[in-house]
Amino acid sequence: MQLHPRHFGRNLRENLVSKLMKDVEGTCSGRHGFVVAITGIENIGKGLIRDGTGFVTFPVKYQCVVFRPFKGEILEAAVTMVNKMGFFAEAGPVQIFVSNHLIPDDMEFQSGDMPNYTTSDGSVKIQKDCEVRLKIIGTGVDATEILCIGTIKDDFLGVINDPTTA
Amino acid sequence: MSGEEEENASELKIGEEFLKAKCLMNCEVALILEHKYEQLQQTSEDPMNQVSQVFEKSLQYVKRFSRYKNPDAVRQVREILSRYQLAEFELCVLGNLCPETVEEAIAMVPSIKTKGRAHDDDAIERMLNDLSLIKKFE
Numbered sequence: 001m002q003l004h005p006r007h008f009g010r011n012l013r014e015n016l017v018s019k020l021m022k023d024v025e026g027t028c029s030g031r032h033g034f035v036v037a038i039t040g041i042e043n044i045g046k047g048l049i050r051d052g053t054g055f056v057t058f059p060v061k062y063q064c065v066v067f068r069p070f071k072g073e074i075l076e077a078a079v080t081m082v083n084k085m086g087f088f089a090e091a092g093p094v095q096i097f098v099s100n101h102l103i104p105d106d107m108e109f110q111s112g113d114m115p116n117y118t119t120s121d122g123s124v125k126i127q128k129d130c131e132v133r134l135k136i137i138g139t140g141v142d143a144t145e146i147l148c149i150g151t152i153k154d155d156f157l158g159v160i161n162d163p164t165t166a
Numbered sequence: 167m168s169g170e171e172e173e174n175a176s177e178l179k180i181g182e183e184f185l186k187a188k189c190l191m192n193c194e195v196a197l198i199l200e201h202k203y204e205q206l207q208q209t210s211e212d213p214m215n216q217v218s219q220v221f222e223k224s225l226q227y228v229k230r231f232s233r234y235k236n237p238d239a240v241r242q243v244r245e246i247l248s249r250y251q252l253a254e255f256e257l258c259v260l261g262n263l264c265p266e267t268v269e270e271a272i273a274m275v276p277s278i279k280t281k282g283r284a285h286d287d288d289a290i291e292r293m294l295n296d297l298s299l300i301k302k303f304e
Contacts, residue, residue: 025217025218025220025221026218026219026220026221027220028220031181031183032183034220034224035220036195036199036220036221036224037198037199037202037221037224039198039202065190065195065198065199067220067224068184070173070174070175070180070184070255071173071174071175072173072174072175072176072177072179073175073176073259074259074263074274074275075259075262075263076231076262076263078227078230090223090227091227091231092220092223092224092226092227092228093219093220093223093224131230131231133263136175154273155269155270155273156265156269156270156273156274
């Protein structure tokens with residue numbers, strides 16, 4: 001963690017921690033996923049002065065809550081958008097795309113104001129704001145977010161709650 | 167990254183780092199984030215501006231998908247599940263999804279049935295019963 005010399009003094013530690021929170025919370029990496037919140041500081045090591053700049057680097061060990069979806073994991077998500085290619089769902093900061101190949105074959109796409117996927121007997125409907133249970137089959141990471149591919153074509157997966165009919 | 171290729175949560179292949187790390191259920195995360203949010207509310211006037219979008223979205227998500235709201239119930243869930251020699255990750259998936267039948271539980275967490283583990287159907291059934299009891303008395 002790099003700190004500018006103007007922050008030195010009595011409040012060094014507080015400044016360091018608040019800078020850490022500002023810089024690290026909300027970031028995302030492929031290995032650890034999203035850093036949601038820092039929950040504790042374990043220790044702060046000795047600072048090292050950078051030649052030529054005056055900046056000092058401190059090693060900081062901290063604990064945090066991270067959110068990392070795994071391949072093969074089953075989780076619940078809220079549907080955000082439905083189109084003829086499939087649908088998007090959101091689990092916190094993570095976006096999940098379920099392609100129409102991974103939606104059970106007996107569900108058909110219906111266009112309209114509220115595009116949705118419906119079974120032939122109309123008993124099950126997937127549309128915006130539905131809650132679905134899905135399985136993650138692939139993950140891709142870029143600098144700011146994680147995109148997952150999910151499936152609902154398996155036992156015990158699919159819609160769990162439809163707010164419009166409840 | 168060869169480790170990345172082999173990742174498969176259904177066989178509990180989630181990388182050594184995450185196997186060792188403490189895994190939290192949605193309801194536990196909700197408690198932590200809410201606590202943090204309340205702290206922020208006390209120190210600044212506009213807490214929503216202080217937190218990152220990731221924090222905000224995560225908080226909304228765990229609130230929406232938490233099975234247990236009451237902090238005591240959350241504690242009980244962890245206590246009960248931890249009696250069954252589950253990996254942290256398995257414990258959390260079960261706590262998050264609350265399967266109702268043994269079959270469903272195995273479909274959600276296939277690794278509990280892999281060889282060398284002492285989980286027969288009866289043990290799983292008992293575990294699920296315990297879980298549904300907490301829910302009932304919450």
